Amino acid sequence: MLTSEACIKQFWNDQHFRLEKTTLEGYETAIRQMLSYCEKPYNEITTLDLRDWLIHLEEKGYKKGSIKKKMFALRLFYHYCVEEDIMNHNPVKSISLPKDEDRLPQYLTPEQVTHLRHLCYSNLKKRAVIEMFIATGIRLRELTRMKIEDINWNERIITIPKGKGKKERIVPFTHQCEEHVKAYLESRNDDFPFVFLDRYGKGAIDPRSIQHWFEAFRNEIGVFISPHTLRHTFATKLAMKGMPLSHLQVLLGHVKTRDTHLYARLHSHAQKQMYDEWM
Structure with a gap:
């Protein structure tokens, strides 16, 4: 019988071909x-x-969403153990997943977006990163792995090689985003392939560095804000302008349609708020 350590290692080795590294790390x-x-x-x-x-x-005090992710990890792990004849019983099988909390995605108001831009006004890299999040709705890991060759400046589109779910997709970006990203790139004097470099200019920027920026932004703006908040802000703006959910799903790289439907609910919520303001 394998030890716990050996079993986890074998599980990792057999799963890393189909799962994102960050997902597998969370499962472990x-x-x-x-x-x-x-x-x-x-x-x-x-x-x-x-x-x-x-x-x-x-x-x-763990939230239901966090507990659900942990249960996904155990489900996959013990299913693997049974499939590989490492165990003959699955202790997770009879446990139901907790129901999702019925919450709307958190997003920034136009005034808060303006405030955020102002906070990055004098820092070319920070402003370029913020504009990229706002204009494309990409995930943090997708931004940190982005390469200059992925950007088509003439068409103003970016190829996201392998986002969540291992699926390639194309996302457009705005003239404003183009302006700030080009300004940052022109300030550099290197031949590294990544769009955003770390503080030492020696490699791709670390996701933790960007998360550290956002901790400071929260204190300045007075609301919770993260890269994912800007992803929600991007999607919410398009949903409120009437973009079909099928198109929004492609831009976000959602694997499951139900993820995108959060924004449909948010759109309805925003319409009611507008109605209440006028009545």
Whole structure:
């Protein structure tokens, strides 16, 4: 019988061809977190152990969405163990996933977007990064991996080689985004392929650096803001202008249609707010 460490390593090696590295890292963290709490090897975990762990997560204040992601990790891990004949029972099988919280995506108002731009006014790289998020709705990891060769300046489109779900897609960008990204690129004197470089100019920018910027932005603007907030802001603006959800789904790179329907609900919510203001 494989040890817990050996089993996790084998699981990682067999799954990394079809899953994003960040997704797999999150899954591994969830598996290790569960094993640490239960203080048992993976093959001795029972359904009762898992239910106790889920209660523990709720008591610790974990949101339903976070708990659901951890359960996805355990489902895949134990399904793999059974499929590979490492185990003959699946302790996760009878546990239902928690229901999603019915929340609308958080997005910035036009005034807050203006404030954010003002905060980056004197920093070419920060302003270019912000404009890229606002104009394209791309994910953080997609931005940090973006290469100059991915940009078609004549058509004002960017090829996202392999986003979430391993699917390539094309996204357009605005003249304003073009202006600020070009200004940043022209300020550089290197031949690195990445659009955005780290603080030392030696390689691609680290996602954590950008997340650190956003911590400062939150304090200045007074609301929670993250790269994903700008993704929501991008999608919300297009939804409110009447873009069909099927088109929006392609731009966002959503694998599941239900993800995009969040913005349809948000559009309806915004219309009601506008009605209430006029009546």
